[in-house]
Amino acid sequence: MRKVKIIIAGVGGQGVVFLSRLLAEAAVQAGEPLISYESHGMAMRGGSVSCHLKIGGFQSPLIAAGEADVLLLLATEELPHVQHLLKDDGRLFVNGEEAGKDGGKGQISLVPASAMALEHNLPRAVNLIVAGFAAAHSDFPYSVDQLRAALEKMPAKETIRAANIAALELGCQVGL
Amino acid sequence: MNKKNEAIYLGNEAIARGLLESGCGFVYSYPGTPASEILPSFITQAGREGQKVYGRWTLNEKIAMEAALTVAATGLRSAAVMKQVGLNVAADPLMSGAYIGVDGGMIVVSADDPGPYSSQTEQDSRFFAMLAKIPVFDPSSPADARTMVARAFSLSEKLQLPVMVRPTSTLCHARQNMSPEPLPHIDSTPRFNKEPSRWAATPRHRFVLHQKLNRKLEQIRQDSQFSFYDGSRDNRQRLAIVASGFAWSMTADLIADNRELQNLCCLLKVDLPFPLHQPSVDRLLADFSHILVIEETYPVIEHQFGRRDRVSGRLDQLIPGAGELTPQLVETVIHRYLDRLPPARPEKATNVRPRRPRLCPGCPHRSSFYALKTVLKDGIYTGDIGCYTLGLNLNALDTCLCMGASITQASAMYQAFANRGSGIPPIAAIIGDSTFYHSGIPALINARMENSRFVLLLLDNETTAMTGNQPTPASGILADGSQGLGLPLEKIIQGAGIAWIKVVDPYDPPRLRETLEAAQEFVQAEDGGIAVVIARHPCMMDAEARRRARRFATVSVTDECTGCDTCIDSYECPALEKDEETDTVRIDALTCVGCGLCIDICPFGAIVGQ
Numbered sequence: 001m002r003k004v005k006i007i008i009a010g011v012g013g014q015g016v017v018f019l020s021r022l023l024a025e026a027a028v029q030a031g032e033p034l035i036s037y038e039s040h041g042m043a044m045r046g047g048s049v050s051c052h053l054k055i056g057g058f059q060s061p062l063i064a065a066g067e068a069d070v071l072l073l074l075a076t077e078e079l080p081h082v083q084h085l086l087k088d089d090g091r092l093f094v095n096g097e098e099a100g101k102d103g104g105k106g107q108i109s110l111v112p113a114s115a116m117a118l119e120h121n122l123p124r125a126v127n128l129i130v131a132g133f134a135a136a137h138s139d140f141p142y143s144v145d146q147l148r149a150a151l152e153k154m155p156a157k158e159t160i161r162a163a164n165i166a167a168l169e170l171g172c173q174v175g176l
Numbered sequence: 177m178n179k180k181n182e183a184i185y186l187g188n189e190a191i192a193r194g195l196l197e198s199g200c201g202f203v204y205s206y207p208g209t210p211a212s213e214i215l216p217s218f219i220t221q222a223g224r225e226g227q228k229v230y231g232r233w234t235l236n237e238k239i240a241m242e243a244a245l246t247v248a249a250t251g252l253r254s255a256a257v258m259k260q261v262g263l264n265v266a267a268d269p270l271m272s273g274a275y276i277g278v279d280g281g282m283i284v285v286s287a288d289d290p291g292p293y294s295s296q297t298e299q300d301s302r303f304f305a306m307l308a309k310i311p312v313f314d315p316s317s318p319a320d321a322r323t324m325v326a327r328a329f330s331l332s333e334k335l336q337l338p339v340m341v342r343p344t345s346t347l348c349h350a351r352q353n354m355s356p357e358p359l360p361h362i363d364s365t366p367r368f369n370k371e372p373s374r375w376a377a378t379p380r381h382r383f384v385l386h387q388k389l390n391r392k393l394e395q396i397r398q399d400s401q402f403s404f405y406d407g408s409r410d411n412r413q414r415l416a417i418v419a420s421g422f423a424w425s426m427t428a429d430l431i432a433d434n435r436e437l438q439n440l441c442c443l444l445k446v447d448l449p450f451p452l453h454q455p456s457v458d459r460l461l462a463d464f465s466h467i468l469v470i471e472e473t474y475p476v477i478e479h480q481f482g483r484r485d486r487v488s489g490r491l492d493q494l495i496p497g498a499g500e501l502t503p504q505l506v507e508t509v510i511h512r513y514l515d516r517l518p519p520a521r522p523e524k525a526t527n528v529r530p531r532r533p534r535l536c537p538g539c540p541h542r543s544s545f546y547a548l549k550t551v552l553k554d555g556i557y558t559g560d561i562g563c564y565t566l567g568l569n570l571n572a573l574d575t576c577l578c579m580g581a582s583i584t585q586a587s588a589m590y591q592a593f594a595n596r597g598s599g600i601p602p603i604a605a606i607i608g609d610s611t612f613y614h615s616g617i618p619a620l621i622n623a624r625m626e627n628s629r630f631v632l633l634l635l636d637n638e639t640t641a642m643t644g645n646q647p648t649p650a651s652g653i654l655a656d657g658s659q660g661l662g663l664p665l666e667k668i669i670q671g672a673g674i675a676w677i678k679v680v681d682p683y684d685p686p687r688l689r690e691t692l693e694a695a696q697e698f699v700q701a702e703d704g705g706i707a708v709v710i711a712r713h714p715c716m717m718d719a720e721a722r723r724r725a726r727r728f729a730t731v732s733v734t735d736e737c738t739g740c741d742t743c744i745d746s747y748e749c750p751a752l753e754k755d756e757e758t759d760t761v762r763i764d765a766l767t768c769v770g771c772g773l774c775i776d777i778c779p780f781g782a783i784v785g786q
Contacts, residue, residue, distance in 0.1 A: 011531055013750075013767070021351070024184045028353050034184070035317065036351045039293070047533035059317060059432075060425035061350045064503035065521040080528040084521075105522075114766065123766050 001032070003056035004141045005063045009082045010074030010095075012049050015127035019072065020051035022131065025150035026142045027055050037061035048081055055141065070140065071106070072130055074113070093134035095126060109137065111174055117167070125167030132171025144172045181355045187348040188213035189221070190318035191285060191341070194325025196221055196229070198281070199360045200253040203231045204240035205655075206614065207643035208259030209294040210345035211287035215257055216644075219656045227359045233646055233655045236579070236614045237262035241269040241284070245338065248282035249375060250366035253329060257285040260301045265579065265615070267304070270338070274308040275385040276374055277336040280364070281329035284310075284340045287348050290473045290500040294345070296561070296578060298498065300474035305340045306450045309389050311396055312340040314421035314449050314471075316428075318352040324447065327401075335392045344422050344472055346500075393451045402453040404446045405460045413442040415514065416460055418477060419470040420446040426503050427470055430510070440514060446471075452480040461486065468494070468513050472501055488513060535566050537751045538725040538769035540713035541635050543682040545572035546747060546777070548604060548633060551692040555602030558585035560616075562608035563642045564635050569748050573606060580615030582607045586630040587623035594629075602696060603630040609665060610640035610648045620672045624706055631695045632708045636665060637715040645717050669708050676707040683713055683725075685776060716769065726770035728785030733761050736782035747777045 006023065010016040017038045027034040036053040052063045068085045076096040083105060086092065090106040095113040113129035116122075122129070128151075135144040142150075151164055185193060192214050195203060205215040215231050222229040234240040237258040244256035258266060263286045270284065286301035305312035313328050315321035321343055332339040373381045396402065404418065419427050424445045431437045442464075446452070449471065460467060461483060469478040469489035478489040488494045495501075495509055504521060511518040535542050541564045548557065549572040559565055559573035560582035567573030575585055586605035593600045607616050612634060620632070640646040647653035652662025669677050676698045680691045688711065695707035714721035731751075737760040744752050744761060751768035752761055763774075763783075772785040 012533070021184070024351050024353070028182055028184055034351070034353050037346055038349050038351070048530040059428040060422065060503070062346065062426060062429075062503050064430075064507065065524065077531070080525040081530055084524045086522075118766065126766075 001056045002141075003054075003058075004070070005068045006053040006055070006070045006072070006141070007050060007063060007068045007082050007085050008053070008072045008074070009048070009050040009078045010127070011078065012047050014049070014074045015124065016049040016051055016074060019074075019127045019131055020053060022147060022150050022154065023053055023142065025154055026146045027053075029150060029153065030142070030146065033057050035059070035061040048078055050078070050082055070134075072134060074127055074130055091137075091139055093130060093137070093140070095130050109133070109175075111171060113171065116170060116174070120166070120170060122163055122167045122170070125163055128164050128167035129171035132168035132173075133175040134171075135168075136172045136175025144168065182353050183356065184351050184353050185318050185322070186213060186217070187318040187321060187343060187350045187352075189217040190322040190352070190354065191325055191343065191348075192217035192221055193356055194322040195255055195283075196225075196227060196359050197322070197357050198253065198326045198329040199362050199364075200255055200281070200283075200329065201229050201362050202244065202247045202252060202254040203229070203257060204234050204243045204254070205232075205257035206234055206237045206240055206262055207640050207646045208262050208287075209643055210289055210343075210348035211257055211259045211262075211285065212643040212646070213348070214285060215655055216646075222359070223656075225359050227362070231655050235649060237266040238269060241266035241273070244282055244284075245269055245273040245276075245278065247366075248278035248280045248338075250368050251279040252364055252366055253281045253333075255283045255285060258287070259295065260286055260288045260299055260304075261295055261297060261578070262286070263301055263304055267308075270304075270308050270310075273338050274310045275382055275389055276377065277385075277389075278332060278338055279336065279369070281332040282338045283325065283328045283332060284338055285325075285343070286340060287343050287345065288473060289345045291345065296576070298473050298500075300472070300476060301340065301342045302449050302476040303474050305342070306476060309393060310338050310340055311393075311448055312342050312450050313447060314342055315347060316421055316425045316445065318347065318350055319354045321347060322354065327447075331396070335395065337389070337392055342421070347422050396448070397451045397454045399453070400455075402448040403456050404444045404453060405456040405463075407459045407463065409442060409463050412439050414464075414466065415441045416464040416467045417441050417443045417470060417510070418446060418460070418467060419443065420449045420477060421472060423470045423472050423501050423506070426501060426506050427510075430503055430507055437510065441510065446477055449476050450480070452477060457481060466513075468510070470495065470501070470506060470509070532569065533566060534569055534748050534750055535563060536716045537749055537767050538716045538722065538771040538773070539563070540637060540682040540711065540716075541567065542570070542747060542749065543685055543773050544633060544635055544688065544711040545570045547682070547685055547688045547692055548572050548606070551689055552602035552604050552631065552696055555604055556586075556589050558582045558589060558603070558605045560605075560607040560611050561642075562611055562635075564606060564608055567606060570746065579611055580607070580619050582611075583616050583619035583623055583632065586632070587619075587626060587628035590628045590630050591626065600629075602699075605630055605632045607632070607634055608641070609634065609636040609638065609650060610646075612665065613649045617668060617672065620669070620674070620706070624673050627705070629699045629705055630707075631692065631699055632706055633692075634665060634708060634710045636710050636712040638712070639715045639718070641715045641717060645715060665710060674706055674708050676705065677710065678708070679710045679712055681713050682711045683771070683773070685773065722769055728770045728772045730765065731763055731768055731770055731772050731774065731783065731785045733763055734782050734784055736780045737761050737778075738780055738782075740779065742779055743774055743777050743783065747774055749774055
């Protein structure tokens, strides 16, 4: 059984928690045991939000410093809060135009998801643009097809689902 | 491949699943992070599977506890669900209910918040269980919580005793995959056996009930289903680690990853931290000279070992006495105890603070706070519990004690200054609608009785916003969406004898300011008293309210901006951002809801709406 540890971080309202649920659904569809954690409460009011996901038979969802394989970052300013969690050779997928000053650890790929979201009138789907972008890379644990299947399984209004799938595919095209 | 039915459950959904699978038909709760999702999930899952259940939000946790105890007195299974500080409110019925006991199974879910993240304290509900003398389960994962709810019901019914299940916030908000069981058919009917020496016990009978309760606890203390050490030990292991709940999960993952620790440490999981299984304690003390206890948040298990010389944990300060446990902290503690250096790990950046929470874009409270500090300048603002505690950020809230305290604090501030001061500053109490229903009503009656004088600013967003927008008693909408009998705030306030009441929309700042001025005039008038201003506007978490908030297609900042930061500092809308390059303010179009309330804040008229 493969073991993968993923961190998703951003600020309240960006859909960090939704993304963690999406990856959890993808894990279930792949038949992989999963345990994840999402910060709640005050985070909903625009504060820092982060989710930990551990795939492959763990007891606790919390990831210790230096152990995350993958980091999905929806807001670059959140990097200092989660960077220490990443492995030295970890993989980062970041919503941003340029690498932050503190960058340096791990292999980073950038996608200007906020600008793309505005341009394509998908203002609430920054999260899925980043997810689609990441999933286009072979070193991300799930493929775009797996994420699309998970989106289709999750309950949502049809219009929102369509926007989410469009954003996923938009991100994927940039990532390919 | 995907196992049949397998689905992902949030910890709180798993607890709800456990309630339903145990045939529990009655759940009472007051919303509070981290326990808020349990009742809605109980109702939703039941509805989806055609199970008829009764789930209700109550005005406060005391009512939830009383109702659940009473339903259980008729032989039915029930639960009271709350966060840890809610248990303080429900303490009175719990203490008494432990003596009286139950007929049907009754469990108390009290969710703790180590950290704390979203609470006034990080108190340990397991200590509360110990004080009440009821058993408490400490689940280690969502799946474990679901199983423990079922075990708690069996134990409760067998011993006719309320039983607590204590999750922590990380567990409540963890997700895990599991395969649900079909829901049982509930065929029990209520019957109330009159037994005054029990249900209406006088002090003489209470003594007898107390003795009976002690016997029940002794029985549990010897019950082998709660054994956590059977005496089988690997001789290389020189340290026993006793852990429960989420602390056990973290420790288990850590040891699974570290062969050296596996050889040295024997990790034991306690399901029931109180009362602790006595034979396990005795065997452990016989087999190991060193025992380390890892638990959250207070030393409940550790206290019960009673051997300070051989047991380490929080009491000898090996583990810090405050704050949440983290995998790194647990790792450091174990290594320090074994006189070893913990593995090197990257340090968290210390020079950055997490982004602080703030009121939502377009939040009507922001406008109310701004008007309050403008009109009641240099006043004392006694605050309360809810989103609006964030009025702190705006320097428009000075206190936060507990649910409903704002009104009594305003009253007592007034009396302190009126009786002993040389002048009375402007005083305002700030309370949300749901908190007012929870425990503000008796406080208001009391304040009026004392003839206190202050402005009561009631922030009415017609919902319980902080915890996920549960309906309030104003609408009378019940937890399952059905219609009960509503009671508007104004009627209650009138009923409390308050004559000066005005309702105003905070989206109309000039009127709000005028109203607050008039309120303060009344407070200071010769025949004045308490003036109540109800600032009523729907919460922005509501999509329709957000749509209606858009009074401008775009709100933007012109070249007139001098970068004085007045808007950011005194209004703190998340859409207002500082552009570090130009040293001016800009408005983030993705975040802005187009309410334009910030337009009037700019001293240079640089914010414009189109």
